[in-house]
Amino acid sequence: MNKNSNHCFIYTIRCKIMAMKIAVALSGGVDSSTALYLLKKEGHDLFGLFMKNWEEEDREGHCIAEKDAEDARAVCELLDIPFYTVNFAKEYWDNVFTHFLKEIELGHTPNPDILCNREIKFKVLFEKALALGADALATGHYCQTQNGQLHKGLDPNKDQSYFLYTIKSSTLNRVHFPIGHLEKPHVRALAEKASLPVFSKKDSTGICFIGKRNFRTFLEKYIPHEPGIIETTDGKQVGTHDGIYYYTIGQRKGMGVGGPGEPWFVAAKDKKSRKLIIAQGEDHPALFAPALIATEPSWVTEEPTFPLHCRAKIRYRQTEQPCTVEKSRDTLHVRFDEPQRAITPRQSVVFYDGPRCLGGAIIDHPTH
Template sequence: MPANAQTPSAQRVIVGLSGGVDSAIAAHRLLEQGYAVEALFMKNWEEDDAEGYCAAAEDLADARAVAERLGIRLHTVNFSAEYWDRVFEYFLREYQALRTPNPDVLCNREIKFAAFLDHALGLGAEAIATGHYARVVADAQGGYHLHRAVDADKDQTYFLHLLDQEQLSRALFPLADLTKGEVRALARRLGLANAAKKDSTGICFIGERRFSDFLARYLPREPGPIETPEGVRLGEHHGLAYYTLGQRQGLGIGGVSQGREAPWYVAVKDSANNRLIVVQDSRHPLLMSTGLEALQPHWISGRAPETPFRCLARLRHRQPLQACELVEIGADGCRVRFDEPQRAVTPGQSVVFYQETECLGGAVIERGVAS
């Protein structure tokens, strides 16, 4: 019987305890609901701990403090090899191909809801739980649906759209009905030391660091010209892999050109000539797309909708949902047409589809299309 179909008292659940406040409150809420709760701390990156970027030791200490405060057992595991093989090598290949991958999406599918899930089941758990802001709904036919959380700003379904029915059947998201403010307030009432701990940012499991310096350790810098669409040279870039479409910061070219002062935006990565093309209008035609083509479509239900299919889509985390139509869906790809032009449709990122509050799945953006 899938874990989500059982009563709380019958379930042994292992929570992924990261050291942050979200997973701590997830564990607390499960205890309140009558689950038999244990916790697991995952270490997934071996390098650079001494440089201060990767706070694994500090996070483990925080996780231990939370486990002790809640009175639950804490397991530890090292998934560094799995993370390198299943997530980081893909991350590097995508950057080498001048695309901009989203490691958090793959990290959830391959580590948090695969390696962690398998390990937890091996420890005798019937389900796993995390501090993600998302909601799972079971239907009468035994299917599982992923829905957006109450806190629209913190909702993380965008990063969870690659999960499948088996993974969702074993997943619990105790923060589905809470806002971040309520989570922190509850942590303060419980006397948790990490109640005010800053949310983690940066590359999934690797942590905060100066990204260009980090990437330079794995990819060679290949400088080239920064130019306007008309061919006016403005400066030199460090390598096309280090930039993403729509990027405004870190270009190092100032704001004045031909008498007009305005910020510059990355519009085109011209790989054939190693040129970075920039523009001074955030909605320049080179940055706008009326549709997109995407590869590797994944549908949480296991079934693709019939086309044409009206729905909503999101091209990046926290972007307002955009009305669109799925024009064509195949086994290897799909085509999307938007009601309104979209800015900086970025190859390598995910387009994620919704119907009302339900996350249907998504695909990897191949290219933006202008009509």
């Protein structure tokens, strides 16, 4: 029996103990659709929920989310499952987007997906699902749960526990991740075998409300230009920019700085002086720091004992790195065994003990 089959067997036995009424959050993509299909096979009483979080039309006047909603509806019709749409555009604007804009204006690089999961999907949508009579909510995230704990998804290339570290165990006890024990190719194969109309649909990428649009073009609708200078780490002015919020730490392209030698990278942003500090070379020392300060800690279950020796990552695609975490009041000091590249303020540092996600915090600044 291969590892996918073994995980699938364990998951099926666990879920078939008792049929439940489950609301399935549908995005119109292959992952949530396959999650719905698997729960249908297990005999649960299901209904699909599609969230509309953004009130905006494209150039032709079509709602951006309309196609995704149509795809989600088509899957429900195929599987003979009730389908509903819910509009959380106001909640999203108030609790996610305005926060995103505020952070951008301060020169930070926030992660709206983490906030969306905390404030919308696993709060507003979760509460809506229960109000409609569901016993639990299911999503297409590549994660797993065990006794209220959050565990990484089996597929290391798709694991999404980084985005869910703010979800508490009390909520996770009523959440299902039906595809968390599968690898992405297996999910697509299941969707194709079931003739789901979205089996070959491409994965969505980037920030949900920006979609395929240029990030800078989108921001210009909400934030005015704040021109400043581009300066090297040794104080030499080499160009100008229209606003430091268009850039993120570690960024390589888009500065308009060329010339001989290695590429240039964003090393720091100074909101007060409006300076964009750049360093030449991917391994320039200015891009690295051995430690960071983080605030707003959030733990899935109980707070751990400090000092905490664990592994952590400072961005979604990074492999977890060994570190030691100390706590002072509500502030965490995270020191890595090896210096980390491009530690970015207002991104999240997320902590792991093997496959288990312990929680995380918001990066305030790198430190030595």
